[in-house]
Amino acid sequence: MRAEIISVGTEILLGEIVDTNSAFIASKLPALGIDLYFKSVVGDNQARIVDTLERALSRSDLVIMTGGLGPTEDDLTRESIAEALGETPFVDPDLERPLRAFFAGRGVAFPERNVKQAWLIPSASAILNPRGTAPGWWVEKNRQEGDRYIVAMPGVPSEMNRMWEKEVAPRLREIAHGQLLITRILKTAGIGESTIDEQLSPILKTANPSVGIYAKADGVHVRIAAKAATEDEARALITPVEDEARRILGPIVWGVDDESLEAAVGAMLRERGLTLATMESCTGGLLASTVTDVDGSSDYFLGGFVTYATEAKVARGVDPAIIEAHGVISAEVAADMARAAREGLGASYGIGITGIVGPTEVEGKPPGTIHIAVHDGVRAEPMSYTFNQGRVSNKRRAVTFALFLLRRALLAAG
């Protein structure tokens, strides 16, 4: 099944909003066996929407539209579909009733122009939208080019996402008969792209599943993608390759698919009944904030110190003699920060981070110089590197490496 996506909205053409809907939909189509050939954005202009839609219908079996279903004069998706198909909209009483009830329930007069949110055309049925007032349209039409489907969804991402998952994807699964593309992502830590490429060379040549290696912000991802008639068949193709990749890579694989590093490391802490404390200088609290982005992190995260000023480090127990001897930007200070965090909060593990996120150098050391240490109660394992991509990126990278290092310490502890 050939598909294309049309996003409707002048605000996208003005660059005022980034169209994340079409990327969301695009990422979901391969697993349904639907091939996406084009994506377009068109403004709130009926002639141009109709033109774009007609061209799409001439070459694609399925056209997925988002936006333009609101109640205002600028919302022209319904009008455009009707015009492109040569049909006349009518008010559907089953849609009108809940719409009026919605306004009545809020004690607000019903604006008559909103009645178009209760429109249908003969080829269209309504798609439920419990998160908003605009139902979607599911359109089926036999044309001279063949059977055509149009799906129109609201532009508000939360409404669109729900409508896609609960209503649209299940129906598309019924009508699409293409090969499904199912992917499995193995996320790794602490080894470079080219090393993994070498190690995995025995399985990189396969065609189905295909194996790709991608450097991402949270480490290198190994992507195994299989095509098959059913999801089960695709998974059966993936499993032996995944097993082989895991055998080769060993413990550097820390998670799969949508898992985050902070959730993976947090789960290890919780399972073992261990706790964590942090002392951060250059990352300014981003490590603590990232750790606590995970639901239930209060089970293992006790707290942290953001010791931006040197005096704040000393006040929190860092040895001034170590600062004096090695400078505040040093592996030794990172190690002592890890110790002091651990002891200060009575945690199983402490993490210390010191460095320069930029843009100016400190103590003669360049921006991007980072020292991280994890203390397990016996000793601190430090790690140092210099890599400068700008202040905010430098902070993120340091947090990722700190979590890598904690994971390694937990694995080493067995």
Add this chain to the structure above:
Amino acid sequence: MRAEIISVGTEILLGEIVDTNSAFIASKLPALGIDLYFKSVVGDNQARIVDTLERALSRSDLVIMTGGLGPTEDDLTRESIAEALGETPFVDPDLERPLRAFFAGRGVAFPERNVKQAWLIPSASAILNPRGTAPGWWVEKNRQEGDRYIVAMPGVPSEMNRMWEKEVAPRLREIAHGQLLITRILKTAGIGESTIDEQLSPILKTANPSVGIYAKADGVHVRIAAKAATEDEARALITPVEDEARRILGPIVWGVDDESLEAAVGAMLRERGLTLATMESCTGGLLASTVTDVDGSSDYFLGGFVTYATEAKVARGVDPAIIEAHGVISAEVAADMARAAREGLGASYGIGITGIVGPTEVEGKPPGTIHIAVHDGVRAEPMSYTFNQGRVSNKRRAVTFALFLLRRALLAAG
């Protein structure tokens, strides 16, 4: 001048990357007096790229393309432009020389297929790309529909952004003769959209400049947009409306255009020679991290505590009697955290945040319950609200409100 954007890349159609380039370009066109009518994404397939490009040339004066300029077989933008215009590519010696020198300089053999990065066609000239090996193409062609321009830029955002700012935008400014749309954004804090709408009603009716009100993550934005032949004329239209808006809104306007709240508040602290310390519970360090995203924040930010566990709060000087009397999720505890942070680090101002970011309730209070306080040395000004949009959103919102509150305290101090 009518324009459209074509983004080339199968990875965009697969949803593996979000096309941020086209949003960037779209946001820059209004100030050049260029109207954007369509955006399209097409995969790495020459027939489909040519088809999309031909259609664009039939209806638009300017076609801006990104992606497909790499050296591989999948990079087909040059081939497609040549085919659409009926021209034959040739290797330009002035482009080939630096390309070969680049590889020689790295001690790497030159892959012969990369020579296509030195291609031109008769209608094209090269656009410098100091950040990468692929020059862009600037194409001018007189066709039966009229003069046509094609700009082809790399898909790597850092290369594209520089090429746009330094090379493409200045040339487009020369050839575009439309009305420029210049915008000025006033960013406000602490007042709702509808209140601002009421207050600004005297200036909301104007057509040029137009005034719009938008609720954003960092408060309500007032957007003043003027059309004129030159930037100076547009600014002259904006200035009296901006002055009037500022007169009406007063000190709730905290910044303009791209300014961030953390930078605006940081600048106030620096100007006055004041310092800040934080104690965070539910935001887990995000406030400290946000404050330290600003270059030079070490001038005024002394440090912070992330006191996730109740014992950590007490260890950092929060009065256990206050916790006992009011519960840890209370305005009183937020106020005492602000005091303890300020005193513990010897800062001019302290901020305390306690609350529940979710997903489960604590002490019988629902997720989204947040208490924030700013202590100035004399007293703590607290603020409480409940608003639940999920854990990560709840953290961000609390940080924004904390910065609003600090700004209000600084303004009150005069």
